[in-house]
Amino acid sequence: MAKLTWGMIGGGAGSQIGPAHRLGAGLDGHFAFAAGALDHRAADGVAYGRSLGLPDDRSYGTWQDMLAGERTRSDRVDLVTVATPNATHFAITKAFLEAGFHVLCEKPLTMTIEEAEEIVRLAAACDLICAVNYGYSGYPLVRHMRAMVARGDLGRIRLVKAEFAHGHHADATDADNPRIRWRYDPAQAGVSAQFADCGIHALHMACFVTGQAVTELSADTVSCIATRELEDDAMVNFRMDGGTVGRLWTSSIALGNQHGLSLQLFGEKGGLRWAQEQPNQLYHMPLGGRLQVIERGEPNLSPEADRATRVTIGHAEGMPLAFANLYADLAEAIRAREEGRAMDPAANLYPRAEDGLRSMAAIFAVAQSGRNAGAWCDARPPMFR
Ligand code: NAI
Known part of the structure; x- marks a missing residue:
């Protein structure tokens, strides 16, 4: 090829x-x-x-x-x-x-x-x-979570809890370091710092695995380091168009947390838990059953997880491999267009400009809600209302 x-x-x-x-x-x-x-x-x-x-x-x-x-x-x-x-x-x-x-x-x-x-x-x-x-969204077990939700393994999803809370900007004595300061400067970063930088990854993950979009949100934003104009911590409550309730915490002052990205789903028939620092394990709690560990690379996962898996079960999987899965999806998308055929549905998972737009609307809603004592705000972009 x-x-x-x-x-x-x-x-x-x-x-x-x-x-x-x-x-x-x-x-x-x-x-x-x-x-x-x-x-x-x-x-x-x-x-x-x-x-x-x-x-x-x-x-x-x-x-x-x-x-x-x-x-x-x-x-x-x-x-x-x-x-x-x-x-x-x-x-x-x-x-x-x-x-x-x-x-x-x-x-x-x-x-x-x-x-x-x-x-x-x-x-x-x-x-x-x-x-x-x-x-x-390129991690195999994240794609498997999405597939499990889509095929109804968990029933209706009642609640999604997403976190992206790290501790790498926690040093108040280093807050003026030029590599860090610009991120909290509205002229260079825009209306939001930590939510726009990391929170939107967690929010995108919540949307990606549930297959739902955010409709409205309420945010408590705070600058824990007082010299910062923009937030270094935010707690965001949100509602989704399929009825799921969302909770999201993002922070850059969470000392002791390294990357700090994780996702939990709670459905009528079961729960799922995944953390980016242990990407090879997905914890599944079926209603009335026992906690199970789903391993990346095990047999009989979904086609989406199988397509995104390169190294065999038990071997470490790195973050660039998740990026590689997006590039593999894009290669398939371009080739399918060139060859005039439908693309492999297991590859049709790359995040779109529409996802980027929804994030922009969420960023502005978080900033607006944070300024207004957590008032609920419409989080949909005008073109999707
Ligand atoms: P960085 O500051 O480490 O590197 C930026 C690079 O862009 C530098 O090499 C710089 O010389 C170059 N550059 C700047 N202006 C340019 C221009 N006009 N033309 C050509 N090159 C130019 O920044 P970093 O952390 O690599 O972030 C870059 C982008 O990636 C940001 O938008 C950031 O939000 C995003 N990012 C995404 C992540 C993800 O997981 N998807 C993780 C980290 C960053």
Whole structure:
């Protein structure tokens, strides 16, 4: 099978998330890394791209140069990943969609709901794939949770509890460190800090596994480190369109928590519990039964979990493999379009621009509710009301 080609904007030397994308995109051999504008310092980006093996004429200094260079090539890249800081996502994603490229954008999709709606409309009008990197949805047992809910194993889901609470910004004496301070500065981060950075992953996971969308929410947001303008902790209560009640806690001052991402579901016929730091085990409590441990890689899981599993049972599974599952889904989506066939339903799970838009609406609702003593707010984007 011919490889698809892939380009990246952002993810330069020393970036946090660039290496995970390169590992994820290349892991299964679906995508060959063919072009990039990797750094906000043009010369550094060009040099780093070359060091990663990009040809001289496809290691670009700026994303505008990459757009100009790629759009006229007969072998233009099949997919562009946008892994730059948040405030640049909208302009870059819009420009590449307008030029006819499929895009995978990092979260949050944009800085405002209006921008996210524009991206959703544009991708639909151009009939292009626009995905958002809620990469944790790529874990095999997360996909298995979704499959168990969809096939009714748990009955109606009464409650979902999602957490993304880490302790890496807990040091008040380090709050002015420039690598941390910008995240809590409204001019650079937007209306929300911790919820927009981490809480939306937990919220997306709650929606992904239940197959439901958030309708309204109430948020208690707080800056535990008083010099911060934006929240470093939030407790969000929410309601979903299938009747499920949601509870979400996100924090960056939870000392002792490392990554701190976990999800629990409580249905009429059973409960499920999964934590990202132990991704190979899913705990299932059937009503009236005994607690069971579902292991990644065991026989007779769902097609969605089987498709996303590479290493055999018992071996450790890393976070880039979850990203790799999104890239494998995107490769299947692009190929299905090119070949004029329906895509494998077990691959049709990558988060869409619509998910990015719903997150933007949730971010604004959390900020609004937090400012208004936890008043319940409509959390749906205007175009989905
Ligand atoms: P970072 O600050 O570590 O790296 C950003 C990279 O983008 C740097 O190499 C920088 O030089 C480059 N860059 C900045 N402006 C650019 C421009 N105009 N053109 C080309 N390159 C440019 O940031 P990090 O942590 O890697 O985050 C990047 C994005 O990924 C953010 O939107 C963040 O929210 C998201 N992210 C997503 C995660 C996930 O699990 N999905 C996890 C961590 C970050």
